[in-house]
Amino acid sequence: DGGITQSPKYLFRKEGQNVTLSCEQNLNHDAMYWYRQDPGQGLRLIYYSQIVNDFQKGDIAEGYSVSREKKESFPLTVTSAQKNPTAFYLCASSTGTDNSPLHFGNGTRLTVT
Amino acid sequence: AQSVTQPDIHITVSEGASLELRCNYSYGATPYLFWYVQSPGQGLQLLLKYFSGDTLVQGIKGFEAEFKRSQSSFNLRKPSVHWSDAAEYFCAVGTGYSTLTFGKGTMLLVSP
Numbered sequence: 303d304g305g306i307t308q309s310p311k312y313l314f315r316k317e318g319q320n321v322t323l324s325c326e327q328n329l330n331h332d333a334m335y336w337y338r339q340d341p342g343q344g345l346r347l348i349y350y351s352q353i354v355n356d357f358q359k360g361d362i363a364e365g366y367s368v369s370r371e372k373k374e375s376f377p378l379t380v381t382s383a384q385k386n387p388t389a390f391y392l393c394a395s396s397t398g399t400d401n402s403p404l405h406f407g408n409g410t411r412l413t414v415t
Numbered sequence: 416a417q418s419v420t421q422p423d424i425h426i427t428v429s430e431g432a433s434l435e436l437r438c439n440y441s442y443g444a445t446p447y448l449f450w451y452v453q454s455p456g457q458g459l460q461l462l463l464k465y466f467s468g469d470t471l472v473q474g475i476k477g478f479e480a481e482f483k484r485s486q487s488s489f490n491l492r493k494p495s496v497h498w499s500d501a502a503e504y505f506c507a508v509g510t511g512y513s514t515l516t517f518g519k520g521t522m523l524l525v526s527p
Binding site: 342408 | 515
């Protein structure tokens with residue numbers, strides 16, 4: 303079955319360390335996204351990519367970085383510059399047209415202490 | 416800028432009772448509207464979507480939503496709620512460039 307795989311499901315890091323969250327999709331979708339979810343805040347867009355080797359900042363890109371070297375993969379790095387990195391991170395993909403719904407992975411819960 | 420408001424943070428409904436979750440949007444052009452559901456610790460699942468045409472759209476799991484342009488609303492409804500419907504529900508508006516703006520969510524609790 304096609305879908306989006308996020309790994310790991312839980313991730314723990316010490317403050318000051320960079321950490322990379324994995325996102326892989328086999329839906330043959332052109333567009334991929336990273337959202338951050340905090341309790342009571344809904345989902346906020348971090349970065350998105352509509353095509354390989356290109357990506358754009360979302361609403362809260364500071365302290366994060368991404369790459370899109372392959373169509374199937376869109377890893378997110380949470381850097382030490384992100385002031386409050388503990389959150390639930392959701393990766394999504396879509397065909398990339400304006401009315402296309404997002405398909406979501408099951409998320410990675412990152413805890414930084 | 417576009418925005419989505421879900422006025423109710425929590426709603427409790429008795430099992431078997433009807434449900435309506437409210438969603439209001441702000442967007443200058445014709446909106447693309449979506450409802451998603453999220454179980455704890457999971458990703459989001461699409462319930463239904465509205466692009467154009469019939470303003471009453473049917474979705475999965477017995478849900479429906481009605482688009483009312485005059486009220487800038489896209490409320491989600493279900494005639495009879497089941498305990499398995501307990502989850503968090505998100506309304507979203509498509510804002511071009513294939514991105515979505517989400518509301519803050521409504522947590523649905525189902526009482527016996």
